[in-house]
Amino acid sequence: MEDHTEKYMKExxxxxxxxxxxxxxxxxxxxxxxxxxxxxxxxxxxxxxxxKFIFIFSLTFISIFLIIxxxxxxxxxxxxxxxxxxxxxxAFVEKLxxxxxxxxxxxSIFLIIxxxxxxxxxxxxxIPKIRKLNHLTI
Amino acid sequence: xxxxxxxxxxxxxxxxxxDSYKYLVEKHKNMIFTIVLRIVKNREEAEEIAQDxxxxxxxxxxxxxxxxxxxxxxxxxAYNLSVSHTRKKKYEIINLDENxxxxxxxxxxxxxxxxxxxxERNKILNDALNLLNSEDALIISLYYIEAYSVQEIEEITxxxxxxxxxxxxxxxxxxxxxxxxxxxxxxxE
Numbered sequence: 001m002e003d004h005t006e007k008y009m010k011e012x013x014x015x016x017x018x019x020x021x022x023x024x025x026x027x028x029x030x031x032x033x034x035x036x037x038x039x040x041x042x043x044x045x046x047x048x049x050x051x052k053f054i055f056i057f058s059l060t061f062i063s064i065f066l067i068i069x070x071x072x073x074x075x076x077x078x079x080x081x082x083x084x085x086x087x088x089x090x091a092f093v094e095k096l097x098x099x100x101x102x103x104x105x106x107x108s109i110f111l112i113i114x115x116x117x118x119x120x121x122x123x124x125x126x127i128p129k130i131r132k133l134n135h136l137t138i
Numbered sequence: 139x140x141x142x143x144x145x146x147x148x149x150x151x152x153x154x155x156x157d158s159y160k161y162l163v164e165k166h167k168n169m170i171f172t173i174v175l176r177i178v179k180n181r182e183e184a185e186e187i188a189q190d191x192x193x194x195x196x197x198x199x200x201x202x203x204x205x206x207x208x209x210x211x212x213x214x215x216a217y218n219l220s221v222s223h224t225r226k227k228k229y230e231i232i233n234l235d236e237n238x239x240x241x242x243x244x245x246x247x248x249x250x251x252x253x254x255x256x257x258e259r260n261k262i263l264n265d266a267l268n269l270l271n272s273e274d275a276l277i278i279s280l281y282y283i284e285a286y287s288v289q290e291i292e293e294i295t296x297x298x299x300x301x302x303x304x305x306x307x308x309x310x311x312x313x314x315x316x317x318x319x320x321x322x323x324x325x326x327e
Contacts, residue, residue: 004241004244004245005244005310005311005314006310008244008245008248008252008314009278009282009310009313010282011248011252012248012251012252012259012263013263013282013283015256015260016256016259016260016263016264016282016283017168017260017283018168018169018171018172018279018283018284019168019171019172019175019264020167020168020171021167021168021171021184021185021188022185025163025167025171025185025188025189026160026163026164026167028189029163029167029189029192029193030156030157030159030160030163032189032193033156033159033193033196034156036193036197037156
């Protein structure tokens with residue numbers, strides 16, 4: 001009889017279709033996928049946005065330090081003397097005289113690049129806000 | 139759209155063409171929805187979970203290596219999501235007694251239901267399946283509607299072959315029991 005039950009089941013289910021979801025099911029899935037992709041891209045961008053100013057300020061600080069370091073008239077100061085904080089040898093910092101040796105040129109160019117990048121970021125940051133303000137006043 | 143198989147669209151999705159995924163959703167949505175519905179037994183929840191299954195499959199499509207059919211891989215995702223959903227909600231399982239059915243009742247039931255028009259029978263059988271235990275309803279759907287083999291059902295549900303066969307046997311009897319009970323109501327109309 002079991003064989004018959006199996007046969008009856010197959011007969012009853014012949015032509016039976018599976019249930020179907022709502023008409024806009026596919027559209028909803030594709031919209032969710034699109035918004036997930038957008039959120040993932042925004043998260044990546046927001047991570048950079050969050051740290052970009054810290055990154056720029058750090059690089060600016062490093063480039064200023066390099067300018068001061070390479071422009072020292074006392075050329076026999078080594079990096080180890082600086083780390084030792086020997087005040088006699090660090091007196092050059094007070095004078096801040098610039099000597100255009102190769103190291104100084106490199107750090108100056110580096111500073112100019114960093115400042116330019118930070119200016120572009122600042123413009124990018126402030127322009128939408130200014131536009132928004134203008135829009136509100138209109 | 140020409141008749142291209144799933145692997146063509148899967149490769150396109152893997153290379154960043156997410157629009158190709160639309161074809162895969164369109165092709166498998168009914169069965170995914172049915173699998174989820176058999177387990178959660180609520181259309182609104184089933185629709186949500188089925189959508190989540192497609193999104194999860196999209197996100198992990200790079201891990202699909204083609205060792206099994208794409209549909210089997212997709213059904214497994216939908217099955218796991220539905221099972222974890224029902225665990226949270228703790229659905230009450232109704233135990234039906236299938237042992238009371240005699241061979242004659244099974245034959246009579248089959249005889250009467252086989253005469254019904256296909257659309258009407260489709261509705262009655264889907265309603266009857268919703269009264270079965272989630273796992274039994276799913277196994278019946280995969281085996282009789284989707285024509286999946288016991289081996290493929292094993293891949294989706296992680297149940298053993300012998301367990302699937304036992305469940306199929308029990309579910310068949312239970313389904314006939316439900317149909318036999320509803321017979322008076324349906325044919326009295």
